[in-house]
Amino acid sequence: MENLDTSSPINRLLDIMSRLRNPQGGCPWDLEQDFSTIAPHTIEEAYEVADAISEGDMDDLKDELGDLMFQVVFYAQMAKEQGDFDFNGVIDAISDKMIRRHPHVFGTTDIGSAEAQTLAWEETKAQERALKAKKRAKPPSALDGVANGLPALTRAVKLQKRAARVGFDWPDINPVFDKIDEEMAELKDEINKGGSKQRIAEEYGDLLFVLANLGRHLDLEPETILRQANQKFTGRFQAVESLLADRGKEPSDSTLEEMDDLWNRVKNAK
Numbered sequence: 001m002e003n004l005d006t007s008s009p010i011n012r013l014l015d016i017m018s019r020l021r022n023p024q025g026g027c028p029w030d031l032e033q034d035f036s037t038i039a040p041h042t043i044e045e046a047y048e049v050a051d052a053i054s055e056g057d058m059d060d061l062k063d064e065l066g067d068l069m070f071q072v073v074f075y076a077q078m079a080k081e082q083g084d085f086d087f088n089g090v091i092d093a094i095s096d097k098m099i100r101r102h103p104h105v106f107g108t109t110d111i112g113s114a115e116a117q118t119l120a121w122e123e124t125k126a127q128e129r130a131l132k133a134k135k136r137a138k139p140p141s142a143l144d145g146v147a148n149g150l151p152a153l154t155r156a157v158k159l160q161k162r163a164a165r166v167g168f169d170w171p172d173i174n175p176v177f178d179k180i181d182e183e184m185a186e187l188k189d190e191i192n193k194g195g196s197k198q199r200i201a202e203e204y205g206d207l208l209f210v211l212a213n214l215g216r217h218l219d220l221e222p223e224t225i226l227r228q229a230n231q232k233f234t235g236r237f238q239a240v241e242s243l244l245a246d247r248g249k250e251p252s253d254s255t256l257e258e259m260d261d262l263w264n265r266v267k268n269a270k
Contacts, residue, residue, distance in 0.1 A: 050227075
């Protein structure tokens with residue numbers, strides 16, 4: 001077997017990926033993959049990066065960033081095999097984009113604050129979206145470029161932010177609370193009158209969407225906040241399980257009242 005290219009760390013990784021995808025002696029699993037089958041792994045790896053950051057584990061973060069980098073290398077190798085682009089093309093594209101979006105750093109434009117930079121960034125992105133829409137022969141929309149594959153809560157907030165930039169937004173937080181009350185009432189009404197599962201799901205979706213909007217108006221990221229709530233629930237429930245184990249019991253042979261009492265003990269102990 002030929003030695004790997006060790007002229008640089010990235011060349012070594014690219015060579016590893018090339019070997020894995022080589023029909024002569026490569027890895028059968030890697031050879032079977034395509035863009036659509038790798039995409040779910042990319043999403044999973046991105047979440048594992050976020051988990052490592054939330055845990056403050058730098059060794060784990062280094063490993064997870066490597067896994068995420070490998071996803072990019074995997075896509076680039078498959079695109080190279082199809083004659084579309086290669087890894088260097090990916091690097092050139094993002095380098096050109098960053099230079100284009102930071103004229104105050106790489107050009108002569110004067111941008112004096114982070115807020116002004118955000119506005120300039122969004123203007124540049126809007127121009128890029130307009131060009132993409134033109135290539136597709138499709139009228140541009142303020143909502144273009146909000147990826148369908150984002151987590152639903154994150155996508156909801158991004159859609160709301162895009163709409164807000166063109167003036168489609170409440171002026172303050174009070175109407176948001178009114179809308180929550182309205183959507184909650186509609187959900188309850190649909191349930192009470194025995195509405196179809198589809199209609200109940202639609203009303204529930206409307207409620208979730210406006211709750212995401214509340215987070216936006218509070219300058220909170222719903223996806224992050226819900227992840228933290230999940231972690232809090234996990235910690236408290238596992239503490240309840242531990243207390244039950246001290247009594248020689250499990251949740252399945254305990255009453256709701258007993259578990260609720262232990263839950264309150266755990267909650268109040270924090």
